[in-house]
């Protein structure tokens with residue numbers, strides 16, 4: 358029998374509050390399946406950012422903490438130090454992880470803190486009304502780039518590649534896309550296993566859709582996602598050969 | 603021949619001893635003068651005590667949030683900072699205030715605004731008591747001597763863990779760095795820390811984001827009701843030569859220390875003056891304040907900030923009919939003689 362809902366979902370909070378067709382909901386479902394598969398419901402502690410991820414505060418049957426915008430990583434790191442046997446997952450948007458909270462993500466990677474960070478890249482600040490994010494691609498129109506994102510605001514930020522530069526070789530760093538839910542599941546599993554088995558940092562960016570702010574129907578959303586998939590590299594970002602970190 | 607040398611302790615060193623005595627297990631911090639030696643001293647202690655954890659984080663905001671994470675995991679964790687770091691600390695303090703997390707911050711005040719001086723001031727009273735985007739449900743202690751730094755550090759931990767309000771101990775650069783003889787006072791029994799994420803049958807959801815005014819209002823009302831119910835248990839003050847006085851000085855921290863000496867000098871000049879020293883700046887011991895000020899001719903509020911203490915005191919004073927004189931020297935210290943001169947000139 359094919360499971361349609363993860364066992365660790367909090368049924369009482371379904372249907373959820375994400376917009377219809379939102380990528381967050383699809384990604385959180387895959388995360389739920391991984392927690393089920395690895396039988397981690399009692400072990401996992403879920404830390405979420407402010408952004409649309411905040412809507413997941415009672416999404417699962419496991420302990421969940423809403424932090425402040427950009428502050429998920431240090432909160433997760435402090436918790437992990439106190440409870441090293443727990444499986445600690447931070448979940449955030451691209452604004453939370455690549456703008457206001459980038460410093461903390463980089464330093465967690467730099468120290469090789471054994472936590473798993475899942476960053477949902479929908480290329481905009483969704484919760485606050487579709488403003489430009491560091492990941493907004495060149496020429497894209499957002500509420501703060503009404504004539505298209507100009508070069509002077511930077512291209513689309515390649516977070517995992519940036520993080521790889523300073524992360525330990527033991528860290529798992531990858532980008533995947535929600536257009537392939539099976540691949541998302543495999544990558545999340547690998548990220549969590551890196552934390553458990555290697556006691557190392559893991560970071561997974563997942564390209565996602567936001568039909569509300571990009572004003573796209575189902576077809577349009579996936580067309581945008583395809584564009585993002587060709588702009589950003591999908592797959593694991595391996596340690597550079599010359600490095601020995 | 604070598605004499606017996608007694609070790610002298612700085613305020614920052616005493617705070618580390620007190621934190622350990624209070625049962626602290628983890629510290630997160632970012633170096634800033636004049637509080638850096640708390641982090642250094644803690645790390646030194648951790649080198650010979652495996653139960654003590656620490657992390658020098660990337661900034662104060664992260665230090666505060668990592669402290670919160672550690673507390674959620676059941677550790678008695680704390681941070682120490684000053685000035686601009688205290689400004690950044692408002693972000694985690696606001697979260698702790700909303701989620702009733704027993705957060706401890708030791709703040710050694712320095713002159714502001716901006717980077718200011720790294721020495722001394724009493725300008726972080728407002729920030730400690732009312733900073734953040736809430737209503738100031740934080741307990742703030744102010745220490746006026748090295749001995750008090752010790753006893754109040756322990757008290758700050760106990761208050762935070764007993765009442766679940768973030769608790770801040772204010773010192774300043776002089777107290778942090780000055781060295782004196784010190785022997786620890788009898789300690790107060792530490793309060794046990796418990797995990798806030800227990801992974802029981804029913805999951806714990808800690809949220810700080812609400813979608814309706816009513817829902818959030820109900821949450822705030824609960825916290826404010828707790829604050830109002832507990833404030834008289836938390837509030838503390840000390841009075842000195844107050845019984846026959848017709849005038850009182852109100853001062854906290856090191857200025858209270860100088861004011862005590864000033865009272866002595868003026869008493870020798872036959873001036874009937876006494877001292878009210880708030881030990882908690884938030885909440886203020888308003889019962890004692892109103893009792894001792896009732897019927898007095900004059901109150902002198904002396905502080906090293908532009909009337910930050912005065913604003914708090916004036917709000918708490920109930921039916922005081924005498925005159926209030928504000929003596930303020932932002933970010934500068936007072937000697938007892940200076941206080942005497944200012945009062946006698948008045």
Ligand SMILES: Cc1ncc(C[n+]2csc(CCOP(=O)(O)OP(=O)(O)O)c2C)c(N)n1
Nearest residue numbers: 407408409426450451452453481482483484
């Ligand atoms: C300190 C702070 N600054 C700004 C905000 C407002 N804010 C809330 S969510 C958000 C951005 C959300 O974008 P992202 O992190 O990409 O997540 P998404 O909503 O797209 O999933 C901002 C700027 C805030 N809550 N706190």
Ligand code: SF4
Nearest residue numbers: 376379409483567569
């Ligand atoms: S605004 Fe976008 S990211 Fe947020 S819930 Fe709606 S679709 Fe999802």
